[in-house]
Amino acid sequence: MKRNLRVMITGACGGLGRVLAGECARRGYWLFLTDIRQPDLDTLAQGLARRFGARADTWACDLTDDAAVNGLFAFIDARGLAFDMLLNVAGIDFEGGFLQRERQRLLDIVSLNIEATLRVTHAMLTRRRQGVPFYLVFVSSLASLYPMPLKATYAASKRFLLDFSIALRQELRGEGVRVLALCPGGLATTAEAMRGIAAQGVWGQVTTNRLERVARRTVDKALANRAVYIPGAINRLLARCGRLAPAGLVAALLHRRWQAARGHSY
Amino acid sequence: MQWVVITGATSGIGLAVAQKLAAQGYGVLGVGRSADRCQQAQARIQQSYPQARTQYFCADLMQQRQVHRVADQLCAHLAEHADGALHALINNAGCVRGWYTTTEEGYEQQFALNHLAGFLLTYLLLPALQRGRGRVIITGSNSHKGARVHWPDVMLQHHYGPLRAYKQSKLCNLLFAAGLNSRLAGQGIRACAVDPGLVHTDIGNKDAGGLVSFVWGLRKGHGVPPDVPAATYAALCGQDAPPPALYYYDGHPRRYSRRVTEASANRLFELSERLCGIAYEA
Known part of the structure; x- marks a missing residue:
């Protein structure tokens, strides 16, 4: 099947979003990019156009704001745009002890990683075209596979996406919606991530x-x-072990590992 | 007073060159990524050479928006203090990345910083270089020998390897210098690349990631101190006639890869102009 898919990417200006946008541009897909700051979107869209000759439309939007997302889809409806794929990349990576973090910062994780993802996904699915497949990708994490001390809220938010993704996949199976959950390990997305x-x-x-x-x-x-x-083969093995071992034991082992890592870096 | 611009001037080779040129009475405009390190480098030079006229500017040159911004600042400074004339632009900033990582434009970081940043900054400083009949000196590396440019996928999105990307970017430095010379010969501007040799710097430890940091930690101990190659840069700045050769090591011309051809240089110019949204006059 060689078709120029039309793809929306949320969180397009982050480390993973940029590389996914580059991958889609390389394939000749038509892109619609959103992130929180318009100048960043302009820079990325210009880079994709210069590098791949890609066509990329952009719209800056705070996905945690219901009215802003309505604005985004009003723009899409006004232009009569229809999509074949949604890559839900927008999310916060966040670590640190639960009590060492501000309450609002913790709620922000749930607000962006979960609520915003549901908001965009629902709006998109209700607008999908009939009769053609729709591809939906959730960026979960290897962290979704275990309870993770010191990343408790983040890991649980990614667990939500994993379970939600698998359930939604089943629910919409007969309607041509194909749902993938991506569970990566570490990714060298930012300088901080690389130091981590x-x-x-x-x-x-x-x-x-x-x-x-x-x-x-x-x-x-x-x-x-x-x-x-x-x-990654090692990550798949870890995932399998994580499923077999008791959750309390996994949490204890991970707690030790993160504490050791934090001792080095923070 | 003659003025020079040095990128990556807060540590390693760049800092050593900045100190040497400040000591010799040049006005030094340094560019560095971290505001703290810029401040420290400037203070260090002022302390060693109280007469020196040094100004540091902060910019992450792998991001093109910041290249544009800092170029404006440099031009304004030169206009105010040097009648808009630049004697030498030393494109030295460079990095190594163990992983495939991208800039705001979605460009691979080693290609973006080691090659495109200098390509764009040189273009933006051309009026100052023309006024000063200036030189462009690029920090290359002998590792460019044996490398080739992967034209269909110059950012190595497929089959990325840290050393492949690094060597290719250093080959691009030589191609850029060669292309500049053929384009700007009539304007008195001359470009060359310097092989600094193996130097004890932190290039492989700054956010390099992967195994690169580990390997470089072992290897850099065998390197010479940065003031050894700095002498070559100072000589290239100091001699009356612009440097006639394309590639220097230890103060002398050195043989470079046979892959440095006019056709490749032209192809790199075309590609880089597109990626930067600029056009050097042919």
Whole structure:
């Protein structure tokens, strides 16, 4: 099937969003990018146009704001745009002890990672075209597979996306909607992320996935109607162990690991 | 007083060159990524050479928006203090990345900083270079030998490797210098690249990630101190006639890769102009 898919990417200006946008542009897809700041979107869209000759429309929008998202879809409706794929990338990566963080910052994780994702997904699915497949991707995390002390809220928010994704996939199976949950390990998305990976030593090294490969395979697997994509053989093994071991034991082991990593870096 | 611009001037080779040129009486405009390190470098030079006229500017040159901003600041400074004339632009800032990482434009970071940043900054400073009949000196590397430019996927989105990307970017430095010379020969501007050799710097430890930091930690100990290559930069700035050769090591011309051809230089110019949204006059 060679068709120029029309793809919306949320959180397009972040490390993973940029690489996914580049991957879609390389394939010749038509892009609609959203993120919180318009100048960042302009820069990315210009870069994609210069590098790939890609067509990328943009709309800056705070996805945690209901009215702003209504504005986004009003723009889409006014232009008569229809999409084939939604990549839900927007999210906050966040760590630190529950009591060491401000209350609002913790609520922001739920607000963006969960609520905003549902808001955009619902608006998009109600506008999907009939008779053609619609591809939906949720960016969950390897962290979704375990209870994670020191990343408790973040990991639980990603767990929500994983379970939601699998359930929604089943619910919409008969309607041509194909749902993929991406569960990457570490990704070198920002300078901080790279320092975090370095601080974990060998563990960081072996659980980190190559961004460009994750982006390529994510699109491949969405098109192939896969349910869950855990990049990296070691991560898949860890995921399997995590499912077999008792949750309390996993939490205790992870707590030790994160404390050790934090000792190095913070 | 003659003025020079040095990028990546807060540590390593860039800082050593800034100190050496400040000591020799040049006005030094340094560019660095971190405001703190810029301040420290400037204070250090002023302390060693109280007469020196040094000004640091903060910019993350892998982001093109910041190249534009800092170029405006540099031009304004030169207009005020040097009648708009620049004697030398030293495109030295560089990085190594163990992973495929991107800039705001979605460009691969090593290609963006090691090549495109200098390509764009040189273009934006051309009026000052023309006025000063200036030189463009680029920090290259002998590792460019054996490398080639992966034209269909120059950012190595497929088959990224830290060293492949690094070597390719250093080959691009030589192609850029060669292309500049053929375009700007009539205007008195001359470009060359310097192989600094193996130097004890932190290039492989700054957010390099992956195994790169570990390997570089072992390797850099064998390197010479940064003031050794700095002498070559100072000589290229100081000699009356612009440097006639394209590639220097330890003060002398050195042989470079046979892949440095006019056709490749033209192809790189075309590609880089598109990626930067500019056009050098042919």
